[in-house]
Amino acid sequence: MNSLFTALIAKRIVATVSALLVVAIGCSAGIWQLSRAETKIALAANLLARQKMPILSANAGPLTLEEASERRMIARGQYIPESAIWLDNRPRPIPPGGSTTAQSGFYLMMPLRLEGKDGILWVNRGWAPRNNENRETLPPVQTPNKVVNIEGIVFAHPGRVFELGSKKIAEAVSGPRIEQNFDLTAEGKLHSWNQAPFILREVEVGTEDGLLRDWAPLTSGVDRHYAYAFQWFALAFAGFLFWLVTGLRQFKRRGFVNGDQG
Template sequence: MSFLRRPTWFAVALTVAGVLVFVRLGVWQLDRAAEKDELLRRYAAASEAPLEDFAGVAAQPPAERYPRVAVTGAFLPGHRYILDDQTRAGQAGVHVYAPFQPNGDNHAVLVDLGFLPREAGAQPRLPPVPVAPMTVHGLYVPPPGVGVRLGGDRLPAQKGEDKSVVYVDVGEIAADLHHSLYPRVLLLDADPATIYAREWTPAVMPPARHRAYAFQWFTFALAAVVIFILLHRNKRQRPRNEAP
C-alpha cells in the first residue's frame, strides 16, 4: 500500500508551480552572483592594467573588459553634473561629473571626478575644475545604472554651472551640453592631491548575498515538497484490539 494518499490535481499543480517558481528564482540569483563576480573581476583587472590610448577604444570600447586609458585635452568650462544620493563607507555625498574634450576630437567624454561627502547635511563645496590642458587617466567604464526612473529629464529646467542629476544618462547630458559624448564615462585614477575620494569598487550587492538568496529560494522549493508529502501521507491505522 502506498504511504501517500492520492492528492487532488489542485494540490499537485500548486506544489509543482511553487517548486518551479522557487527553483527559477534560485537559479536567477545564482546568475546574478556570477554577473557580479565578473563585474568585480573586470574592475580588479582594469585597476592593474597598463595605460592604453583612449582613441583606440573611445567609440567602440571592448565589451569584455574596462580599459585603463590616458586622454590629453581639457575640461569644457561651465559644466558640472552632480549625481546626488550617493554613499561611501556609510557616508552620504555626491559624485561630480565634468565633460572632458580630447585634443583634436569632436566628442567629449564624461569624467567622474570622484566622491565628496556632505557637510552637515548640506551640499559639499566643489573645487573649481582645472581649465589648463592636461592628461587624465582612469578606467573607461559604462555609466552607472539608471535603475527605476521617476519623472522626466530635469536638466533643461536647471541653470548655472552645476546641475543636479539623480542618474547619469549620457544622452540627456549630451543634449544639455549641445555636444556629442562618448558612450562610457572615465573614472579618474586616485590622486592624493585632490579632495575627491576615488575608490572604484562598484556599488553593487555582493555575490555572496545573491548566493544566500539562492539558497533561501532552493530551501523554499524543498519545503514545498516536504509539506506536500506531510499533508498527503497515510496515517498508520491501529489494530482493532490495540488499546487507545
C-alpha cells in the same frame, strides 16, 4: 489497507499541488539567483581581460564606444568645473569597514577639454557624501585649474537610478547642476560640444580632492546571490519536507484507526 501512494497523494490533492508549487517556485528562484551570480562573475572576468589590453589615449584620435568600452584609458586636458553635473542618490561604492548601511552621496561628472584637439571627454571623477542638513549644498571638492593627466576605465554611462518622468535640460546653464541621471547625448546638444561617445571613470586613488574612487568590483553582490539561492532552495526543501511529514502522519494515523476497527 491504505497504500502509501493513496495516503500521500490521492487523498491529498490540494496539499500535493501546493507543495509542488512551493518546490517549483523555490527551485526556479534559486536557479535564477545562481544565474545572476554566474553572469556577474563572467562580466567581471570580461572586464579584467579588457583592462589587460593596451592602454588607450583619448588624445590620440576618435574612438568608438565599441573600441574603448571597459578598457583603460589615459587623457590629458583641463576640466570645465562650471559645467559639472552632480548625480544624486548614489551610494558610496565601498562602505566603510564594518558598516552595513549604504551612505548616500553624489557622483561628480565633469567635462574635460582634451589638449591638442577640439573634443570633450566626460569624466566620472568620483563619489562625495551628501550634506544631510541641506541636500542642495554641494560637497567641497578641489578641481585643478591647469592641464591634468588622468587615467580611468571607459564606460557607456555612469549608471542609472530610477527617475520619475523625463526631465528636460534647461537651455541656459549658469553653473553646476544636480541631476538624477546623466544623458551624454543631451549634454552634447546642450553645449554644442564635440564629445567622445563614452565616459571615463577615474581610477586614481590617494588624490586629496575630496572625492572617493574606491569603486566596487563587478563581482560585488555575488555572495548575496548565493545566499538568496540557498534560502530559496531551503524553502523548496522545507515545502517538500512538510508535505512528506504530514502525509506520513496521516498514513500512520489511518493505519492505526483501521487496526482498531479490525
